[in-house]
Amino acid sequence: MKVVALVSGGKDSCFAMMRCIDYGHEIVALANLMPADDSVDELDSYMYQTVGHQIIASYAECMGLPLFRRRIQGCSRDQRLNYATTPGDEVEDMFILLNEVKQQIPSITAVCSGAIASDYQRLRVESVCSRLGLVSLAYLWKRDQTFLLSEMIRRGIVAIIVKVAAMGLRPSEHIGRELTDLQFPLLELKELYGINVCGEGGEYETLTLDCPLFSNARIVLEKFEVILHSPDSIAPVGILHPLDFHLEYKKDVLSRNCYNNAGSEKMNYLHEVEGDFVPNYLVKCSSLDLSSDTNTTKKLDLFISTTRRDMYSIGCWIQNPSRKSDGLQEDLAAVLRNIELQLNEDGFDWVNVLYIHLYITNMKEFGLANEVYVKFITEKKCYLGVPSRCTIELPLVHAGLGHGYVEVLVAKEQCKRVLHVQSISSWAPSCIGPYSQATLYKEVLYMAGQLGLDPPTMTLCPGNPTSELEQALLNCEEVANCFCSSIASSTILFVIYCSAYLTSSERSEIQCRMEQFSELELSDLHHSSRISDPIFLYILAPDLPKGARIEVKPILYIPDNINGEVQSRESQLAFKERANSWSSDYPELHGLCCQIHVVSGKICAALVSITDDVAEKICSKTDPNVASFLYGTENHIKVITMYCIVVLDKILVDNNFLWEELTNLRIYYRTGLSVCAEIMSLRFAEAFSELAKVNKCLQMGAKPVFNLVPVLGSGRSASMEDIITCELFASKF
DSSP states (O other): OEEEEEOOSSHHHHHHHHHHHHTTOEEEEEEEEEOSSTTOOOOOOSSOOOTTHHHHTHHHHHHTOOEEEEEOOOBOOOOSSSOOOOTTBHHHHHHHHHHHHHHHOTTOOEEEOOOSSOHHHHHHHHHHHHHHTOEEEOTTTTOOHHHHHHHHHHTTOEEEEEEEOSTTOOHHHHTTOBHHHHHHHHHHHHHHHOOOTTOTTSSEEEEEEEOTTOOSEEEEEEEEEEEEEEOOSSSOEEEEEEEEEEEEEOTTGGGGTSBOTTSSSBOOOEEEOOOSSOOGGGSOOOOOOGGGOTHHHHTOOEEEEOOOSSEEEEEEEEOOTTOOOOOHHHHHHHHHHHHHHHHHHTTOOGGGEEEEEEEESOGGGHHHHHHHHTTTOOTTTOTTOOOEEEEEEOOTTTTTOOSEEEEEEEESSOOOEEEOOOSBOSSSOOOOSSOBSEEEETTEEEEOOEEOEETTTTEEOSSSHHHHHHHHHHHHHHHHHTTTOOHHHHEEEEEEEEETTSOHHHHHHHHHHHHHIIIIIGGGOSOGGGOOOOEEEEEEESOOGGGOSEEEEEEEEOOSSTTOOEEEEESOOOOOOOSOSTGGGOHHHHHHHEEEEEETTTEEEEEEEEOHHHHHHHHHHHOTTOOTTGGGSHHHHHHHHHHHHHHHHHHHHHTTOOGGGEEEEEEEEETTSSSOHHHHHHHHHHHHHHHHTTOHHHHTTOOOOOEEEEESEEESSTTOOOSEEEEEEEEOO
């Protein structure tokens, strides 16, 4: 990509440019924001470094690139973490600056910045990029600062300290010194006082005088003065004010285009950007607003399921298989519009949504699905953060469920914490658009589906499917670390989506790696008292985003304190006696098909897997002459669905949970069955009705519902031989 680099003069913005070039991008322009008054050295800004701004103009000539500069007219008006467009805010100066660069150089598609740890700055750069249709590149994001400092010095960045404001740093002693000389003192201060060795906490600022990007000239600072801002005895604050400097040209400078063809007149590198308004050409013609088109939904027969009122799920799919649709755009728009109407009816909006499962019938239409999606779910609507998302292809049309199917998890309380990093970095895959890497609600972390993408290039990890899995798990771990957790110690449930393009041997390798993850990595952890094996659920899908062969979706328990008691039981469930006899008819089967994970008094997750063998044994209880595969008939499906609901009921009762505490119940069924989705849905509804006859909670009005998900295969193993798999999640939050 062609990139405009935000430069402050510091080491970080210069090294960020170098990393962009490392990954094959081309820096074609520079952009800088400076004080409105040249005599001012430093502004009270939350966003911009301005110390040494008198020298930044030289960067254009040093690099042989155009430099666009704007004088800062705004101030920090919106100081919330998540920025909203605010007239008069200093962020709008960046918007106007980058917009002008984009107009002057239309080939630019990305913006480079040196953000390392500041969410405040990163989110504002991403906000501006999103509004301008540019990609944010932040290759220093979340990198270890000790490593970064060492790399900057090793790779030839010559920078001096121009500001100090931390314990152990003295204006008279350290300002003006080269970063190389202070590397080890900074590391010592990190050990003594915990400072950020790259100055991310404002401990110090730098000014780059030379680096490998300065192909034409280096900057020589001849004279400066130190201005003491605060004479504090513990952490005095001082800045450098340059008095005299010049450029020292490097060899063969004329051959590097420093001069025009005549070789006597310098090129015009500097461009000052003025103005305080958004030009008319930024007002785009809006396309059809699908979110307000009620005519689309009136033609459809949709099914919406809800559970508990404080936290519940909505599943919406096209239930009328005889109806002909115009395709994904119409179906998905209708589904999302119906969900929006249901949310509004309940007094909620998209801001209340924690997680979205987006199922489409053809992954080649992924781009079209996103176009429809962003008509409904936007950052403006979701001011607390956009929900996390998982997208896979499913055989929806084959199952008679239309081209688009959406599941949303809704919370009444607006207390979620969202991680939404849109910048491309070396940290983890970016989420460019209205979906987040993870959403934490109370003590449960819902993570977006992670592919085996190499974060800095956003391409799939080369090699076999196991390599993709390794990278996907690494990406999951990076996201979990942002919440001071680890997937190895905190995961309740792993859903592993496998592409139909995988061979059976490749699936076995995937399962082997996940088993190693469970057995080996968990045993090495220190807090073993609250660690238990997660549940593994494998889903076979026709296709995954970007042609990936593996997608991993973990759900984590992150306690407010470290004393949460976690229990995990696989097989051998001790069912309590209950006022019905259904479960007692199949005691030998319970251990074959059940896996649960319980956080005592908080969470109950369970998996009930019905394989061919289990189904045949269940059906043979009602028909001793049943032959293999006869369970595919409607009568046998009725028996199987009844068994599933009874077992799930027993799991909840055993662990002191109620149906009304159900967060979601997802029922995966193999599309090869002889019954259609409509019949499958009806049979599960009937099973709940039968259960209500003996369950007082259901009699009192609790109406547990489910989301029916057609798949090519599912199960507790990568062979994915289940006829039906029930995934239950309940919580007391």
